[in-house]
Each structure stands twice: as C-alpha cells, then as structure tokens.
Amino acid sequence: MSAPADLDAFRRQARAFIADHVREHYLYGSGQKDTLELAPIFERYAALFALDQLDALRARLDAAQDPNERESIRRLHAFALDQHIQARLRPMTEELAARQGKATVRWRGEDVPYAQVATRLRTLPTREERGELFAARGAVERAMDPLRGRMWQETWSTLRGLGYASYLEAAEATTGMPLRGLAAEMRQFLEDSRTMLEGPLDEYCMARTGVGLAQCTQADMPFLFRPTSDDPLFAAGRLLIRLEIWTSEAGIPLRGTPAIHVDDVPRPKKRDRAFCAPVVAGREVYVNVKPIGGVSDLAVLLHELGHAYHYAFADPALDVEWLYLGESSQSEIFAFLFNQLAENVEFLQRFFGAFNAAAIRGDLMLARVFGVRRMAAKLLYEIQLHEQCSLEGMDQVYADTLTRHLRVRYAPEQYLIDLDPWFYSAGYLRAWMCEAQLRAYFEGAHGDEWFGEPEAVETLKRLWGWGKTYRPEALLARLGLTGPDPAALVQDFAPLVSAG
Numbered sequence: 001m002s003a004p005a006d007l008d009a010f011r012r013q014a015r016a017f018i019a020d021h022v023r024e025h026y027l028y029g030s031g032q033k034d035t036l037e038l039a040p041i042f043e044r045y046a047a048l049f050a051l052d053q054l055d056a057l058r059a060r061l062d063a064a065q066d067p068n069e070r071e072s073i074r075r076l077h078a079f080a081l082d083q084h085i086q087a088r089l090r091p092m093t094e095e096l097a098a099r100q101g102k103a104t105v106r107w108r109g110e111d112v113p114y115a116q117v118a119t120r121l122r123t124l125p126t127r128e129e130r131g132e133l134f135a136a137r138g139a140v141e142r143a144m145d146p147l148r149g150r151m152w153q154e155t156w157s158t159l160r161g162l163g164y165a166s167y168l169e170a171a172e173a174t175t176g177m178p179l180r181g182l183a184a185e186m187r188q189f190l191e192d193s194r195t196m197l198e199g200p201l202d203e204y205c206m207a208r209t210g211v212g213l214a215q216c217t218q219a220d221m222p223f224l225f226r227p228t229s230d231d232p233l234f235a236a237g238r239l240l241i242r243l244e245i246w247t248s249e250a251g252i253p254l255r256g257t258p259a260i261h262v263d264d265v266p267r268p269k270k271r272d273r274a275f276c277a278p279v280v281a282g283r284e285v286y287v288n289v290k291p292i293g294g295v296s297d298l299a300v301l302l303h304e305l306g307h308a309y310h311y312a313f314a315d316p317a318l319d320v321e322w323l324y325l326g327e328s329s330q331s332e333i334f335a336f337l338f339n340q341l342a343e344n345v346e347f348l349q350r351f352f353g354a355f356n357a358a359a360i361r362g363d364l365m366l367a368r369v370f371g372v373r374r375m376a377a378k379l380l381y382e383i384q385l386h387e388q389c390s391l392e393g394m395d396q397v398y399a400d401t402l403t404r405h406l407r408v409r410y411a412p413e414q415y416l417i418d419l420d421p422w423f424y425s426a427g428y429l430r431a432w433m434c435e436a437q438l439r440a441y442f443e444g445a446h447g448d449e450w451f452g453e454p455e456a457v458e459t460l461k462r463l464w465g466w467g468k469t470y471r472p473e474a475l476l477a478r479l480g481l482t483g484p485d486p487a488a489l490v491q492d493f494a495p496l497v498s499a500g
C-alpha cells in the first residue's frame with residue numbers, strides 16, 4: 001500500500017481481501033478443498049490491518065466532517081480494527097480450533113466427538129440422556145475456558161491500548177449500533193412478550209418433551225426445536241425445484257440470475273448446512289446447498305437465498321464499505337424476509353401443496369419467539385460482560401439472565417461459547433425488528449401473496465441494489481417507515497396469544 005490511509009488503495013485492497021477470503025471459505029465449505037488455508041491470505045494483506053493503518057484511519061475519521069464521509073471512513077476503520085484484533089488472536093484461535101477438533105466427550109462408555117454433540121442432543125429421546133451428555137460436554141468446555149478467557153483479555157487490552165474505555169464503547173463507536181438504547185428496548189420487549197412464553201410455548205414444550213419449559217434445561221432445547229425431515233412434501237429432492245418455480249414466477253429465476261451460482265453438486269466433504277458466499281457482490285455469489293429435506297431445511301435454504309439475492313443484485317460499482325461493511329443486520333434483514341416465507345401459509349400451500357401449512361407456521365413461530373427472546377437475553381448479558389471487561393462472576397450472570405427470560409434452566413458452562421464478537425446478537429435483533437416491519441409493509445401493500453407480486457419484487461430489487469448502504473433506520477425511512485421498532489415484533493407474534 002502506498003501511504004497509510006490512502007483511502008482508494010485501502011478500498012481496492014479490502015475488496016480483494018474479501019474476495020479471496022470468501023472464496024477460500026466457499027471452496028472449503030463446498031468440499032472442493034480439503035483444508036481451509038487462510039494464513040497465506042492474511043499474510044498477503046497484513047498491511048491492511050497493521051497498527052499504522054489503523055491509526056491513520058482513526059485520524060481520518062476524527063477529521064471527517066461530512067456525515068456521509070464519516071460513515072464511510074467509520075466502516076473502513078471498523079473493518080480494519082476487527083481484522084487487526086483477529087490477527088492478534090490468531091495463534092489462540094488456531095489452538096482452540098485444534099483442541100476442539102481433537103476433543104471427545106466421554107458419555108455412557110462412548111467417546112463422542114466434541115463437534116457432534118450438538119447433533120446428538122437433537123436426537124436423544126430422554127431427558128436423562130440429554131442432561132448427561134450436556135454435562136459431559138460442559139466438563140470438556142470448562143477445560144478450554146482459560147484459553148477463551150485469554151482471548152477476551154487480549155481483545156479488551158488491545159482496545160484499551162487504542163484508547164477505548166471498554167469493548168462496549170468500542171463497539172458502539174465502530175459498529176454505529178445504539179447498543180445501550182437497544183438493550184433498554186429489549187428489556188421492555190422481554191416484558192411485553194412474556195405471555196407468549198408462558199402459554200403456547202409451554203404447551204408446545206409439554207407436547208414435545210413431556211414436561212413444561214420450567215422443568216427443562218438448556219440440554220433439552222436442541223431436542224425441543226429438533227427439525228423434522230420425514231414430510232414427503234418437503235423431501236430433499238423437491239426443495240430446490242419448488243424454489244426455482246417460485247423465483248421464476250416472481251421474475252427473479254434462481255438459475256437465470258447471472259450473478260447467482262447454485263452449487264448443488266454432491267461432494268463427500270461438502271457442508272450439510274446451506275450457506276451463501278458473496279465472493280464478488282453483484283457478480284459472483286455462490287449458494288452452497290446439500291438439501292436434507294424438511295421444513296427447517298427449507299427455512300435455512302430460503303434464508304441463504306435471501307442473502308444471495310441481496311448480494312447478487314447489489315450494484316457492483318458501489319465502494320466496498322457500501323457493499324460489504326456496515327452492521328451485520330443489513331444483509332440479515334433480507335435473509336429473514338425470505339426465511340419467513342416458511343411461515344407463510346399461502347407460500348407453503350402454493351409451492352409445496354402443504355395441507356398442514358397453518359400448523360407449520362405455528363411451530364416455526366414458537367421457535368422464533370424463543371429465538372428472539374434468547375437473543376434479547378444474550379444481549380443483556382453481553383452488555384454487562386463487555387462494559388465491565390472482566391470475566392469475574394459472568395458465568396453466573398449468563399445462566400441467571402437466560403434462565404430468567406426463557407424459564408428454561410441455563411447452565412453457566414457456555415458463557416464464553418454462546419458469545420459472538422461485536423454484538424452480533426444486536427445485529428440479529430435489529431434485523432428481526434426491521435424484517436417484521438418490511439414484511440408488514442409488503443403484506444399491507446400486496447397482501448399475503450406479496451412474494452409473487454411484480455411490484456413487490458421491483459421494490460426489493462431496488463433495496464437490494466443499494467447493497468449495505470442503508471442501515472435499518474435509513475432503509476425503513478426509504479419506505480416511509482420508522483424503526484426498527486420492537487412493537488413490530490410483539491405485533492408479529494400476537495397471533496400466538498390469540499390462538500393459544
């Protein structure tokens with residue numbers, strides 16, 4: 001790079017780094033490469049994330065007056081800061097991955113690979129078995145806690161060295177998300193949506209596990225929300241074909257959109273879960289799929305297609321910060337919007353012939369209520385953790401906060417595992433709120449079958465075209481709406497209470 005904070009050079013390099021990085025993940029995840037070789041990529045672009053680069057960007061940010069210029073440099077700086085910290089953590093990240101790869105959990109005379117415990121928990125029919133396996137894994141996780149703790153200490157001290165009072169302060173400054181304000185809104189949301197937890201979700205839990213939520217523990221949750229894949233209407237071979245029919249009718253054919261590459265080639269080492277890899281936004285976006293069938297698989301596939309369409313229709317002429325950077329919610333909004341079609345009765349009937357569409361909708365909505373409340377509770381815990389920047393007593397805070405808001409008993413063990421960097425929880429929450437408003441907007445204008453209305457699709461294309469330019473507030477404002485508004489979620493979940 002010619003000079004520190006030569007913005008155009010930085011943008012070019014950042015774009016090239018993202019393309020190389022995303023492509024490597026795609027090749028590995030789709031089973032075309034045996035190993036994930038990130039080290040050479042990080043070496044090649046090390047100058048992008050060096051301390052002098054970071055300082056120069058910070059100086060440019062402090063000097064910027066124009067709001068648009070500020071937002072642009074703020075995003076570039078946040079990206080460099082995140083990568084700078086990741087580079088510092090890399091030896092520990094690699095050690096952790098190696099230990100997790102080798103770890104096994106001793107359970108009932110069997111050595112279960114650490115990575116397979118989550119899947120096993122979904123299938124074990126008795127609470128005793130689930131509880132034991134979960135506890136056995138907890139012991140393995142405890143042994144890795146010191147390493148995870150060191151990674152957070154390193155992160156916090158790096159940020160202090162850069163002049164931030166706390167991780168929370170750094171996150172508010174760099175992500176631009178109003179985290180404390182969001183936490184206050186989420187406290188209220190947790191109050192307002194509590195009845196949904198007590199009534200219908202409790203009955204659902206009783207029917208699926210034999211006991212109510214308050215008798216369940218965290219170990220029972222994967223089983224409670226286990227996916228079902230035996231419905232022939234949602235057979236693996238049918239999912240993509242039906243989605244191709246829908247997208248063709250809507251004028252955005254999945255196989256006829258030049259920037260979207262559907263990778264459904266079966267390869268032995270391919271990841272089961274669908275994922276989207278936007279190598280070059282607007283030009284080269286991969287959707288890796290290996291359908292297993294079932295409504296949950298359909299929901300995941302729709303979610304990833306939502307990301308894919310957003311990136312595929314983004315204007316490639318936009319600068320890298322408007323295409324890729326910004327807050328995580330900005331692509332999740334569109335992923336959730338498609339995801340929610342799995343709850344749309346008309347969509348399920350029309351494209352899958354589902355006669356039980358209303359029941360599917362009810363079940364998915366209950367899982368979503370729980371998911372949103374869980375994320376809201378997690379945000380409250382994360383705010384406390386990252387404000388104090390110390391692990392002292394935080395395992396108990398994690399367990400208490402989640403137990404209080406979910407009724408299910410949470411254990412302290414996962415307090416460093418159930419934790420994503422830079423408040424991804426906040427991004428999800430903002431995306432869920434924004435999506436509920438966006439969906440209500442489309443339904444209000446075009447009815448429940450908005451997903452096939454040319455005008456709705458045209459509006460979507462326009463929104464996609466801006467890439468990640470607009471934050472949720474600005475995106476909603478383009479449609480004359482104010483938000484993200486937690487009331488939209490309470491409203492969205494209201495049918496659960498009236499039906500229950």
Ligand SMILES: [Zn+2]
Nearest residue numbers: 303307332335
């Ligand atoms: Zn997503």
